[in-house]
Amino acid sequence: MKTKFDHPDFPSGEWIGFYQQAGRHRQEMALLFCEGFLRGSGEDDLGRFLVSGEYDVKTKKVRWIKTYAGSHAVLYRGYREFKGIWGVWEIAPGLHGGFHIWPKAEGEGLSETTAAEEPAAEPQTVPAPMPKRKG
Numbered sequence: 001m002k003t004k005f006d007h008p009d010f011p012s013g014e015w016i017g018f019y020q021q022a023g024r025h026r027q028e029m030a031l032l033f034c035e036g037f038l039r040g041s042g043e044d045d046l047g048r049f050l051v052s053g054e055y056d057v058k059t060k061k062v063r064w065i066k067t068y069a070g071s072h073a074v075l076y077r078g079y080r081e082f083k084g085i086w087g088v089w090e091i092a093p094g095l096h097g098g099f100h101i102w103p104k105a106e107g108e109g110l111s112e113t114t115a116a117e118e119p120a121a122e123p124q125t126v127p128a129p130m131p132k133r134k135g
Helices: none
Strands: 013-020 024-034 037-044 047-055 061-068 073-081 084-092 095-103
Touching (some): 013 084, 024 047, 024 095, 037 061
Antiparallel strands (some): 013 024, 037 047, 047 061, 061 073, 073 084
């Protein structure tokens, strides 16, 4: 699936990884990166989906929408670094989590990512600081 537009950081082809929502969920995708646009398809434990988005070689930022036919869409925003694309997904305010994908050629197993490198499994809510007492 390699094209003349491939960039080393954004190779077209098979990508694997996971998204986090009450644990890890494997996902596999066939992605085409071409002149700043991203297209593809894939499958995860919820079913088959289409991918449509954009990327920037200079900033290494990536964003796409993952659409399940007849169901819902998920916004993905991430950043390419040497171990793949890391970021967050969001369906609606309050319903979001982390993800990590990488070219399949760079490794098959999810165990290659250490727990210390993973995004938080579930979003954390930090309570507001208590007001200081007067006097």
